[in-house]
Amino acid sequence: MTDLFNFPSIHNFPPFYTLQTQPTTRQTQIALWSEIILAYFMHHKLYRLELSESLNGELFDNKGIKRRLKLGTLQCIIDAMVKQGTAEWDLQSKKNVALIYWRKPEEWATIINNWVFNSGMTNSILTVYEIAHGDITEGLDFHGLDQTILLKSLDILVKRGLAQLFQGTSTEDMGVKFFGTNG
Template identity: 55%
Template sequence: MSQTTSNAAQGLGQATTLASGFQFPSIHNFPPFYTLQPTASTWKNQSDLWGTVIMRYYRHHRLYQLDLDDSTTNDQLFNNQRISRALKPETIQAIVEEMVKKGDAEWDATSRKRRAIIFWRKPEDWAAMISSWVFESGLNNSILTFYEIAHGENSEDQEFYNIHPTVLQKTMDVLVKRGVATTFQGANFEEMGVKFFNAGA
């Protein structure tokens, strides 16, 4: 939105807080926020703001995949019943496209731009986090399966627990490229293995 529009949005009162504890910014209650703005500069500001809201929402709820055809997951995000406004699917798609350009999202190649992975934390950051956990836990002398990292008992209290497979694969690619780890093929994705070489990413 324009600076004037953004300033106007600040006067909308208290931001909406969901039962999950997530708090939307006040602009989420601003009706023009739900209409694709025709001016390039205004659209850039609008799409940037929406991108920030999406990443914060997905991080808070530990979500990774945005599906334009899944109305349940994103209902509270894109459909504001308080002001009777909702983003159209084509507008959501345009916002995600802008996020993709900035490296904050990636389209599922098989979905014809209907599904995307949201990178609310970059693979490089996940790589540092997982590497630190491996060495602090004394697991660097073992071959870990991708399943053990994403769903194992030892990782239940870690932020990367239940990490999306696409994000985990990109994280492993970062670690391999840095020379920190090597991966091993398995019968399926979850049975793929990784072994760490040295102390950290």
């Protein structure tokens, strides 16, 4: 991965790993965990959280203090993030996989549309693959964007009348035509 993530000091506080029973304390704990998850995912440009698998990683398993988040606690945190609009459960995963929105699809849609307009790509047709992984987007914020989030963002542009999708042989082959407006 990229450079190390600087965890806030609360990440080294043992009670932080146990879901608190007092409602106000629990609400603060969940809000802090949400902030850490969003910051960590943004830092590493991650989009998909596999809960069971991630419980052994540095984000939820602090080996320095020998504390690890439990699956049920993490699901509770993600449920709160879903209510805030900063996460979405993968419906096929039975609350084991979530999309993490450190930028919401609406924000990605605006960023992509601005890039299209500013780079003179209006009235061009690009594939979903080219947008997420092509040389033309290398170094841009949305390069490597999760395909599900990208498609949600493109759907927003379609609804705004700024793009049109064309079926391909696969999702990555789908074409996207962008129209000549900045908005």
